[in-house]
Amino acid sequence: MVRQNAPAMPVPPNAREQGRLTVQWRRLQARALAARDALQAGIPPATLPAEERRVVNGILGANTLAALNEFLRQNADATAVIMNGAPARFLAAQNKYLTAIEEYADANARFQEAVQQPAVQLPTTHAPKFYDDKYDEDDMQAVGGTVGDDGDLQCGAMPTTRDIPCRQPLGPALATMRTLRPPWKRTPVPVVLFEIQRRSAYADGASFGDAGGYERIDASVTFAVDPTHAANQGVADLDLAPRDAEGRVRFRSDLLLLTPAEAGRGNGSLIVDVVNRGGPLTPRLNRARTGDMRAMPPGDGFLFRHGYSVAAIGWQWDVLPEVGLGLDAPLAEQGGRPVTGQVMVEFRPDRRERTRLLANRVHRPYHAFDIEEAGARLFVRDYEDGATREIPRAAWRFARETPDGDAPSAEHISLNAGFEAGRIYHVVYTTDRAPVVGVGMLALREIASFLRAPSTHNPCRAGFERTIAFGVSQTGRLLRTLLRFGLNVAEDGSQALDGMLVHVAGGRLGEFNHRFAQPSVQPQPGFGHLPPFSDEPSTDPFTGERAGLLDRVRALGVTPRIVYTPSSAEYWRGDGSLAHIDGTGSHDLVEAPETRMYHLAGTQHMAGSLPQQHDSGTDGTHGHHGYNVVDYTPLQRAALANLDAWIRAGVEPPPSRRPRVDDGTAVSREATLPAAASIGRGTPDPERLWRIRTIDLGPDADRRIGRYPPVEGETYAALVSAVDADGNEVAGVRLPDLTAPVGTHTAWNLRHPSIGAPEQILSMLGATVFFAPTRAARERAGDPRPSIEERYPSRASYLDQVRRDALALVAQRYLLAEDIDHVVEACAQRYDAAVAAAV
Numbered sequence: 001m002v003r004q005n006a007p008a009m010p011v012p013p014n015a016r017e018q019g020r021l022t023v024q025w026r027r028l029q030a031r032a033l034a035a036r037d038a039l040q041a042g043i044p045p046a047t048l049p050a051e052e053r054r055v056v057n058g059i060l061g062a063n064t065l066a067a068l069n070e071f072l073r074q075n076a077d078a079t080a081v082i083m084n085g086a087p088a089r090f091l092a093a094q095n096k097y098l099t100a101i102e103e104y105a106d107a108n109a110r111f112q113e114a115v116q117q118p119a120v121q122l123p124t125t126h127a128p129k130f131y132d133d134k135y136d137e138d139d140m141q142a143v144g145g146t147v148g149d150d151g152d153l154q155c156g157a158m159p160t161t162r163d164i165p166c167r168q169p170l171g172p173a174l175a176t177m178r179t180l181r182p183p184w185k186r187t188p189v190p191v192v193l194f195e196i197q198r199r200s201a202y203a204d205g206a207s208f209g210d211a212g213g214y215e216r217i218d219a220s221v222t223f224a225v226d227p228t229h230a231a232n233q234g235v236a237d238l239d240l241a242p243r244d245a246e247g248r249v250r251f252r253s254d255l256l257l258l259t260p261a262e263a264g265r266g267n268g269s270l271i272v273d274v275v276n277r278g279g280p281l282t283p284r285l286n287r288a289r290t291g292d293m294r295a296m297p298p299g300d301g302f303l304f305r306h307g308y309s310v311a312a313i314g315w316q317w318d319v320l321p322e323v324g325l326g327l328d329a330p331l332a333e334q335g336g337r338p339v340t341g342q343v344m345v346e347f348r349p350d351r352r353e354r355t356r357l358l359a360n361r362v363h364r365p366y367h368a369f370d371i372e373e374a375g376a377r378l379f380v381r382d383y384e385d386g387a388t389r390e391i392p393r394a395a396w397r398f399a400r401e402t403p404d405g406d407a408p409s410a411e412h413i414s415l416n417a418g419f420e421a422g423r424i425y426h427v428v429y430t431t432d433r434a435p436v437v438g439v440g441m442l443a444l445r446e447i448a449s450f451l452r453a454p455s456t457h458n459p460c461r462a463g464f465e466r467t468i469a470f471g472v473s474q475t476g477r478l479l480r481t482l483l484r485f486g487l488n489v490a491e492d493g494s495q496a497l498d499g500m501l502v503h504v505a506g507g508r509l510g511e512f513n514h515r516f517a518q519p520s521v522q523p524q525p526g527f528g529h530l531p532p533f534s535d536e537p538s539t540d541p542f543t544g545e546r547a548g549l550l551d552r553v554r555a556l557g558v559t560p561r562i563v564y565t566p567s568s569a570e571y572w573r574g575d576g577s578l579a580h581i582d583g584t585g586s587h588d589l590v591e592a593p594e595t596r597m598y599h600l601a602g603t604q605h606m607a608g609s610l611p612q613q614h615d616s617g618t619d620g621t622h623g624h625h626g627y628n629v630v631d632y633t634p635l636q637r638a639a640l641a642n643l644d645a646w647i648r649a650g651v652e653p654p655p656s657r658r659p660r661v662d663d664g665t666a667v668s669r670e671a672t673l674p675a676a677a678s679i680g681r682g683t684p685d686p687e688r689l690w691r692i693r694t695i696d697l698g699p700d701a702d703r704r705i706g707r708y709p710p711v712e713g714e715t716y717a718a719l720v721s722a723v724d725a726d727g728n729e730v731a732g733v734r735l736p737d738l739t740a741p742v743g744t745h746t747a748w749n750l751r752h753p754s755i756g757a758p759e760q761i762l763s764m765l766g767a768t769v770f771f772a773p774t775r776a777a778r779e780r781a782g783d784p785r786p787s788i789e790e791r792y793p794s795r796a797s798y799l800d801q802v803r804r805d806a807l808a809l810v811a812q813r814y815l816l817a818e819d820i821d822h823v824v825e826a827c828a829q830r831y832d833a834a835v836a837a838a839v
Contacts, residue, residue, distance in 0.1 A: 190225050190446040190449075190450075190490070191221060191223060191447070192222050193221070193222035194219060194221055195221075195222075196217055196218070196459065197218045198218040199216070199217050199218075200216050201213060201214075202214035202216040202261075206298065206301070208301045208305045209301075209304075209306075209307075210265065210305075210307065211260045211265045211266055211267075211305065211307040212260055212261065212262050212265050213260070214258050214261060215258070215259060215260075216258055217255075217256070217257040217258075218256055219257065219459075220254060220255070221253050221313075221443070221450075222252045224244065224248040224249065225248055225249050225439070225491065226247065226491060227239050227241065227243070227247075227249050228247070229491050231487070231489050231491050231493075232487075234438070234485030234486050234487050234513070234552070235438035235439060235441070235487070236436070236437070236438050236513050236514050236515060236704035237332040237436045237438070238436055238438065240332035240339060240434075241332060241333070241439075242331075242333060249439070250330065251327060251328055251329050251330055251439045251442075252327070252328040253313055253327045253328075253443045253447070254314035254325040254326055254327070255313055255314070255325070256273075256280065256294070256310075256311070256312040256325060257309070257310070257451075257459060258296060258304070258310045259309040259459070259460050260307070263460075263461065264462065265307065266307040266309050267307030267308060267644075268307075268464055268466060269308055269467075269468060269647075269648070270308075270451055270466065270467045271303065271308050271309065271310045271311070271469075272444065272448050272469045272470065273310050273311065273312035273313070273470055274444060274469055274475035274479065275312050275315070275475065276472055276474050276475050277323070277363075277520055278319035278320075279293045279294065279324050280293045280294060280310075280312040280325070281312075281470060281471075281472045282296075282303060283298075284607070284633065284636075285299075285302060285303055285636060285637060286299030286300055286301060287299045287300050287302070287633055287822075288300075289609065294324055296312075302637060306641075309460065309464065312325060313325065313444055313447045314327045315327050315441065315443050315444050315475075316440055316519045316520070317329035317364070317435045317437055317440065318359065318363040318364035318365075318518065320363065320364065327439070327440050329435040329436055329437065329439050329440070330439065331434060331435055331436070332434040332435070332436055332515070338432045338433065338434065339432075339434035340369055340430055340431065340432045340434075341431070341434065341515060341516060342428060342429070342516070342706070342707065342708050343428070343430075343516040343708070344426055344428045344526070344706075345358050345359065345366065345426070345427050346523075347425040347426075347427075348423075348763075349419045349420065349421050349422075349423070349425075350421055350422075350622070350756070351421050351755065352418045352420055352421055354401050354415060355399070355401040355406075355412050355413070355414045356413050356419060356425075357412055358398075358412060358413060359518070360520040360521045360522075360524075363518070365411045365412075366431040366433055366516060366518075367410040367432060367433055368398045368410045368429050368430070368431065369430045369431055369432040371397070371410055373398075373429055373430055376398075376428065376429035376430070377390060377428045378390065378391040378393075378395075378396050378413070378415070378426070378427045378428075379391070379425065379426045379427075380424065380425050381423065381424040382422075382423060382424075382757070383760055384523065384688065384691065385689075385715075386424075388426075388709070391415070395415065396413060396415045398410060400412035400414060401414055420756065421755050421757075422756020422757030423756070426524070428709060431516060434515055437511070437512060437514070438485075438512065438517075440512065440519070441478065441481065441482045441485070441487050441513065444478075444482065444496075445482070445490055445496040445497070446490060448467045448469070448490075448496045448497055449490035449492065449496045451463070451467075452464050452467050452494075452496075453494075465648070466498045466648060468498065468499040468500065468501060468640075468643060468644065468647070469497050469499070469560075470500075470501045470503070471501070471502055471505065472503045473503070473504050473522075473605065473764075474519065474522065476502040476503050476504060476505025477505045477508060477509055477510035477512070478510060478512050478519070479500050480502065480505055480508075481509045481512045481513055481528075483500075483552075483553055484552070485552065486555070486556055486558075488558045488559075489556050489558045495557075495558040495560070496558075497560045498560055498561065498647045499560050499644070499646070500563070501563050501636075501639060501640055501643055502562060502563070502565070503566075503636065504567045504605050504606075505566070505570070506570030506571075506573065506575045506576045506579065507533040507534070507575040507576055507579035507580075507692075508528050508575045508578075509529075509530070510522075511524075511527060512528075513527075513704060514527045514706060515704055515706070516706075522763070525693070525695055525710050525712055526697065526710060527695075527697065527701075527704065531545070531583075532547040532549050533575070533578035533583070534549060534579055534580060535548055535550045535562075535579075535594075535595050536548045536589060536590045536591070537551065538582065541582065541714075542694050542713065542714040543694065548592075559594050560594070562592075562594060562596075563595070563597075563639045563642065563643045564595065564597040564598070565597075565639050566579070566599055566600065566658075567599075567600050567604060567606075567747065568601065568604070568721065568729060568732075568746075568766065569603070569747045569748075569765075570605070571599075571718070571720040571721065572669060572689075572690075572718075572720055572747045572748045572761065573690045573763070573764070574689070574690040574691045574692045574718040575692050575716075575718070576718075576720075577659065577718060577719040577720070578716055578717075580597060580658060581660075581661060581717070582717075583717060584716075585666075585668075585719050586661065587661055587662070588660050588662055588666075591656060595656075596653045596654075596655070596656050597656045597658050598733050598814065599658040599659060599721065599731060599732030599733065600632040600635055600732060600733060601721060601728075601729040601733060601734045601738055602630055602729045602734070602737060602738045602746075602747070603630050603747065603766065604627065604628040604630075604747055604764060604765055605764030605765070605766075606764070607631045607632050607633050608627060608629040608631055608766070609629060610629055610830065610833055612626040612627060612629050612768060612837070613626065613627045621751070621755060621762055622754055622755045623749040623750070623751070623752060623765055623767065624682065624750035624752050624758065624767075625767035625769060626769075626837075627765055627767060627768070628746065628749075628765070628767055628768050629745075629833070630735065634815055634816070634819040634823055635733055635735065635814060637816055637819060638813065638814055638815050638816045638819070641816060642813060653813070654813045657732050657733050657814075658731060659720065659731040665722050665730055666719040666721070666722070666731065667720065667721075667722045668717075668718070668720075669686070669718060669719075670686045671722070672720060672721075672722065672723045673686070675724075675726075676744075676746065678784050679727065679744060679769055679784075679785065680781075680782060680783070682750055684748060684759060684760060684761045685760065688759060689718070690718075690761070691715050691716070692715070693712040693716065694712065694713040694716075695710045695711070695712060695713075696712075697710045698710075720747075725785075726744050728741055728744055729745075733814045735805075736801070736802040736806055736823060736827050737827065737830065739805045740805055740827070742770060742788060742798075742827075742834040743768050743770035743771050744767075744768070744769045744771075745766065745767075746768075746769075748761040748762070749762045750762070770834035771786070771787055771788050771791070772785075772788070773789060773834070773835045775790055788831075795831060798831055799824055799827065799828055799831075802823070802824050802827040802828075806820045806823045806824060
């Protein structure tokens with residue numbers, strides 16, 4: 001395990017270096033003074049020019065981490081001490097070092113004055129147990145290392161038993177320091193420990209264009225945040241978390257970092273990969289769709305050829321360590337005891353089974369506080385918006401099925417008659433575990449801020465010019481929640497994220513910032529279904545409340561540039577249109593100037609692929625039709641490039657494309673079903689489509705504490721794209737799959753009878769129904785859609801049309817020129833699959 005060195009402090013010049021250092025110090029002084037004046041005038045650091053912002057961030061933050069790392073270097077057991085709860089002896093020693101480093105840093109802040117007085121003899125002093133990372137040859141002989149030309153420690157062990165003289169003159173400078181303290185408050189850096197667990201060449205040392213080779217860093221990051229800080233007030237229950245001796249709340253995250261091995265060869269942009277249920281997402285942008293995503297397969301290397309660095313950060317408290325990147329969250333306490341209260345857990349079985357884990361999917365469960373709790377309740381629905389029935393308490397228990405019968409378990413529920421496939425169950429019970437779930441958003445925010453700022457304790461020492469968060473589905477909703485609570489301003493006052501690529505998130509938030517939240521939950525009614533749904537303020541048609549998703553970040557001056565890329569599936573599940581259409585479905589909402597939205601027409605939630613799947617999907621589901629095969633990845637890549645250019649150079653992205661009320665392209669779901677019915681493949685029951693309703697979570701909802709089950713009320717409108725005669729969508733960005741189709745591509749698919757409820761749609765999975773190859777074949781099948789031979793004279797002519805349509809998308813900047821060949825080849829494969837499937 002490797003720990004980063006403490007930040008380098010300036011050293012007094014020798015005769016050879018004095019002139020060079022004096023010039024450097026004067027430049028730094030000018031920037032620092034400009035930043036100080038701005039701060040005194042009340043200007044947030046996020047609004048400063050990049051160079052001044054970096055200076056401010058360094059002044060406001062480096063010392064705490066330097067002191068902590070120094071203490072760890074001298075205490076071999078410090079890691080174990082921290083992991084066991086940071087007892088008083090560790091914190092007391094840490095405070096001693098903080099005091100020493102504070103004085104040391106203050107003297108350095110006035111060093112430029114001292115070097116202008118050559119006649120003054122400045123004594124060398126000792127800061128107990130603190131070591132600068134600059135050494136001379138005599139020092140290195142004692143530790144078996146070497147010194148580079150710039151004085152950097154090249155190798156050898158850090159000394160642990162003796163004092164090394166600080167090469168900082170503290171005589172007259174320290175005497176004058178007492179009256180010349182910087183005007184701004186020194187805020188401790190929230191990243192207090194950055195432990196590198198493994199550092200290796202990425203992708204077996206492969207080279208990626210101008211960026212060259214990349215390195216992979218696997219690390220553990222410990223954060224400490226101030227629960228009283230204004231930047232943290234949006235986090236539910238943070239004030240109830242245990243605090244260290246400095247009054248800060250600690251938590252730890254897993255981190256995976258990919259960055260050019262040679263500094264300066266990247267493009268200056270850091271993508272913060274907001275992992276989904278522990279799994280990194282950026283490999284999808286590289287078209288790497290198979291295998292363990294934690295291995296970060298390079299795919300076609302798109303991101304790395306363009307010089308992007310990637311930081312995948314764990315933020316979800318309930319991810320199991322063996323599953324992916326997670327977070328160790330603090331537990332809320334009141335009066336020194338764990339917080340207890342009510343939690344609701346949802347099950348949607350696709351097969352009959354007696355036992356279920358008390359969690360969504362396979363995550364850490366909320367333990368039942370009392371497995372004999374008489375007030376615990378179990379409810380069942382036949383479909384998403386169906387009537388709720390309660391199952392008698394005697395018919396179920398907190399237990400798990402074993403070969404010897406049911407065994408009591410605080411982590412499982414067992415239903416005597418078994419859970420039935422296709423039904424929806426909710427169990428409400430009391431738990432004694434209340435993780436402060438919202439610290440996950442602080443981990444995301446602070447790692448972005450930490451990696452952006454140049455420093456010697458940053459593994460990317462030069463930092464980054466831009467930070468862009470990439471969230472998909474669950475984590476796209478997390479980014480929307482972060483915006484809702486104004487959490488894009490770091491503790492040092494800087495803007496953490498410059499941009500967000502929010503993919504397939506829909507119009508909802510999620511279970512990311514309330515007591516007993518379950519981040520993995522998607523459709524369960526709760527806090528994630530509460531408005532606002534749109535970026536700009538709009539009036540809720542049922543409550544009369546007016547609010548917008550960006551209200552708080554805009555008031556703080558930290559609004560990022562945002563590109564949304566919804567698939568058609570989010571519209572079909574009932575919430576997609578709420579992001580840009582009024583809740584009554586009567587009119588389009590005003591678009592925020594900081595955002596763009598590109599509806600990926602004719603797509604399912606996740607990108608489709610060949611060979612077409614007909615059986616297992618997500619969570620073991622089974623579709624009645626073959627799944628949607630449209631691959632929207634090329635549109636995502638162009639969206640990222642446009643977002644980066646928007647942040648980097650102010651180049652406006654192409655206009656939004658999405659279903660609209662004013663041009664008739666946004667319609668009810670029911671209006672599109674006749675086209676699907678004409679194909680003869682069945683349609684869902686309109687009464688059993690998913691809907692979003694108003695939610696009443698009880699009297700403490702404003703404190704992010706819910707009452708379960710929630711009371712559902714009025715229904716919000718759910719609009720989707722209108723379709724053409726083939727059943728393909730007409731609104732949004734249309735790939736050649738839709739402009740030159742070989743089949744009908746829908747965002748919905750019916751549940752297969754084998755998994756129950758065949759009249760209902762699957763969650764997030766669509767369908768592709770290929771055209772008949774010939775007119776004779778379609779007439780035999782009774783298919784009203786023109787056949788492939790009736791549409792295209794030949795395969796070659798078809799591909800010519802595909803290339804023309806792809807070139808048109810490039811001209812409009814919805815597609816990158818480098819992806820034209822991929823789009824054409826993918827369409828060729830789908831053409832061949834359509835002919836083969838229909839024969």
